[in-house]
Amino acid sequence: MPHGTQFSTRQRILGAAEELFAERGFAGASLRQVTAAAKVNLAAVNYHFGSKNNLIEEVFRRRLDELSRRRLERLAELDAAGHASLETVLDAFITPALELSLDRKGGSVFMRVLARAFAEHNSSLRTFLSDNYGHVLKDFAAAFARLLPDLGKEELYWRLDIAVGALTYAMADFGMIQRRSGESERAHREKMAKHLIHFTAAGLRA
Amino acid sequence: MPHGTQFSTRQRILGAAEELFAERGFAGASLRQVTAAAKVNLAAVNYHFGSKNNLIEEVFRRRLDELSRRRLERLAELDAAGHASLETVLDAFITPALELSLDRKGGSVFMRVLARAFAEHNSSLRTFLSDNYGHVLKDFAAAFARLLPDLGKEELYWRLDIAVGALTYAMADFGMIQRRSGESERAHREKMAKHLIHFTAAGLRA
DNA sequence: CTAGACTTCAAACGATTGTTTGAAACGCGA
DNA sequence: TCGCGTTTCAAACAATCGTTTGAAGTCTAG
Numbered sequence: 001m002p003h004g005t006q007f008s009t010r011q012r013i014l015g016a017a018e019e020l021f022a023e024r025g026f027a028g029a030s031l032r033q034v035t036a037a038a039k040v041n042l043a044a045v046n047y048h049f050g051s052k053n054n055l056i057e058e059v060f061r062r063r064l065d066e067l068s069r070r071r072l073e074r075l076a077e078l079d080a081a082g083h084a085s086l087e088t089v090l091d092a093f094i095t096p097a098l099e100l101s102l103d104r105k106g107g108s109v110f111m112r113v114l115a116r117a118f119a120e121h122n123s124s125l126r127t128f129l130s131d132n133y134g135h136v137l138k139d140f141a142a143a144f145a146r147l148l149p150d151l152g153k154e155e156l157y158w159r160l161d162i163a164v165g166a167l168t169y170a171m172a173d174f175g176m177i178q179r180r181s182g183e184s185e186r187a188h189r190e191k192m193a194k195h196l197i198h199f200t201a202a203g204l205r206a
Numbered sequence: 207m208p209h210g211t212q213f214s215t216r217q218r219i220l221g222a223a224e225e226l227f228a229e230r231g232f233a234g235a236s237l238r239q240v241t242a243a244a245k246v247n248l249a250a251v252n253y254h255f256g257s258k259n260n261l262i263e264e265v266f267r268r269r270l271d272e273l274s275r276r277r278l279e280r281l282a283e284l285d286a287a288g289h290a291s292l293e294t295v296l297d298a299f300i301t302p303a304l305e306l307s308l309d310r311k312g313g314s315v316f317m318r319v320l321a322r323a324f325a326e327h328n329s330s331l332r333t334f335l336s337d338n339y340g341h342v343l344k345d346f347a348a349a350f351a352r353l354l355p356d357l358g359k360e361e362l363y364w365r366l367d368i369a370v371g372a373l374t375y376a377m378a379d380f381g382m383i384q385r386r387s388g389e390s391e392r393a394h395r396e397k398m399a400k401h402l403i404h405f406t407a408a409g410l411r412a
Numbered sequence: 413c414t415a416g417a418c419t420t421c422a423a424a425c426g427a428t429t430g431t432t433t434g435a436a437a438c439g440c441g442a
Numbered sequence: 443t444c445g446c447g448t449t450t451c452a453a454a455c456a457a458t459c460g461t462t463t464g465a466a467g468t469c470t471a472g
Contacts, residue, residue, distance in 0.1 A: 009419080023327060028233035031460065041421055046461060048419095116325050118380045121229060121318065137382075158401040161381035162372050166409075168380075169371030174324045176343075177367045195364040199409035203372075206408040215449080237430065247451055252431060254449095 010048050012038040018059050022112035026056055026120070057128055060117070063100060063110045064129075068136045070096035075143060086201040089143050094193050097171050102186055108173045115172035137164070148204065163200045170196050216254050218244040224265050228318035232262055232326070263334055266323070269306060269316045270335075274342045276302035281349060292407040295349050300399050303377050308392055314379045321378035343370070354410065369406045376402050 016038035020029035031052055035042045049055040074092035078084040101108040117125050141160055148156060169175070170192060179188040222244035226235035237258055241248045255261040280298035284290040307314040323331050347366055354362060375381070376398060385394040 025231055025233055025325070027231055030458075032458080041419095042460095043422090043462080044420070052460065112325070112327065118375075119231070119318070119322050119325060119378075121380075155401075157383055158398070159405055161383045162376055162402060162405045165375030165381060166368050166372035169324075169375050170368055172325075174327075174374075175367035175371060177363055192364070195361075196368060198412050199365055199368045202412040203405035203409040206404050236428075238428080247449095248430095249432080249452090250450070258430065 009038075009040050009044055012040055013045060013048065013055070014059055014062055017055055018113055019109055021056070021059065021116065022109050025116060026125075031055075053124070056125065059113065060129065061132075064133050067096055067100055068133050070099075071136055072139060075139060079143070084143060084147060086144070086147055086204055087197055089140065089147065090197045090200055091193075093140055094167065094171070094196060098189055098193050101171070101189060108171060108189070111171040112173065115168050115174065118168060144204065159204050159206070163204060166200055166203070167196065215244075215246050215250055218246055219251060219254065219261070220265055220268055223261055224319055225315055227262070227265065227322065228315050231322055232331075237261075259330070262331065265319065266331075266335065267338075270339050273302055273306055274339050276305075277342055278345060281345060285349070290349060290353060292350070292353055292410055293403055295346065295353065296403045296406055297399075299346055300373065300377070300402060304395055304399050307377070307395060314377060314395070317377045318379065321374050321380065324374060350410065365410050365412070369410060372406055372409070373402065 013034065017029070017034045020034055020037060023029070024033075031045050032042060034055075035045060045052070045055055049058055071093055074096065075089065078088050078092055097111060101111055104110070117129055120126055141157075144160060145151075145153075145156055151159070177192075179185065219240065223235070223240045226240055226243060229235070230239075237251050238248060240261075241251060251258070251261055255264055277299055280302065281295065284294050284298055303317060307317055310316070323335055326332055347363075350366060351357075351359075351362055357365070383398075385391065
């Protein structure tokens with residue numbers, strides 16, 4: 001790492017990798033495709049990141065550090081203000097992801113990558129994500145436990161597991177509903193978030 | 207195709223491919239790994255299936271033909287008997303997938319492969335699945351529309367999209383809940399199906 | 413202006429990818 | 443037993459994979 005800002009090459013690689021991993025998967029996107037899309041030299045990946053695996057982890061770290069911070073921040077605000085409800089806690093989890101998606105041109109690029117990670121069952125990637133960001137899910141689970149005191153622990157965990165599935169799948173835009181022509185990406189995603197919160201809250205209450 | 211039964215090589219390849227695609231993805235599992243696991247010659251894949259892409263499609267066809275048939279059969283039974291409710295229709299969708307999972311030693315191998323297909327956003331695989339098995343989802347959507355007559359069409363589609371996400375994710379066993387030691391795979395999966403139906407029905411009603 | 417750390421580059425490394433080849437082995441009807 | 447369609451096999455194809463190399467280029471502190 002030198003002195004001045006080093007955004008250029010590193011960030012270009014991360015951006016291109018994110019899009020190609022979302023589109024073709026981690027194994028399906030080659031470093032040559034990534035570096036070509038980023039318009040940098042092939043060797044730049046191993047120079048800046050060491051290996052393809054490290055690049056993959058860095059793609060997650062770049063987004064998840066801030067995403068986790070924002071989620072926990074919103075959750076803490078709710079607890080402090082005494083405004084915690086199923087709907088507001090779900091909103092604290094979803095809205096930061098929504099904003100992240102809307103930061104980028106294509107929409108939910110990173111969320112698609114994140115959903116891919118769930119499919120990697122025995123990979124070291126799941127260990128990496130669980131080790132580094134598992135505490136976020138734990139904090140939210142504790143908040144839901146407080147809001148649903150009548151639910152047994154096992155019952156609660158089942159419902160949370162299903163809820164995470166619904167959220168992951170929907171935020172990754174894996175479904176069949178297409179954005180209506182003329183409707184902005186923002187409007188489409190916000191409508192989805194609204195339905196998602198409504199649906200999941202009802203499922204958790206059941 | 208010769209005279210006698212030809213289960214051996216073809217079926218061994220399909221079984222090994224299914225497991226490796228579930229574990230490493232379509233791009234991540236090579237034909238050499240597949241043929242080694244199936245204990246057949248490398249060239250057998252191209253001889254029996256023509257290409258890797260055709261093999262992938264055949265992995266789906268082998269399971270989805272019967273799965274779709276059973277799902278529609280159960281749905282038709284419900285309609286004929288007048289027993290259709292949110293819970294029973296969800297059961298008609300989930301139980302056949304559950305039985306398919308329990309047919310095999312490892313549990314939900316094929317369901318994991320199926321969930322991988324959802325992540326392949328622009329691939330020809332999604333087109334193949336949509337073209338050949340889209341009518342199943344359509345029939346179920348129609349059944350739900352009849353059961354939720356007060357819901358607007360757009361509202362209904364949003365909820366169904368979210369429901370499919372929850373079902374896909376859960377049936378693929380992507381969640382964090384582990385089977386309890388001492389608990390059978392069957393008992394674990396049936397418990398999941400019960401929670402899944404309860405959660406999703408509540409979300410659809412909302 | 414020079415020394416030296418940092419970054420980029422073209423080129424190549426061996427390994428692995430999907431696919432093709434032609435010969436060998438097989439299985440059954442005639 | 444012969445002959446012939448079917449299947450298996452080892453070997454090789456060009457292409458692509460992740461990674462490494464050493465030289466060329468860029469930049470700033472001194």
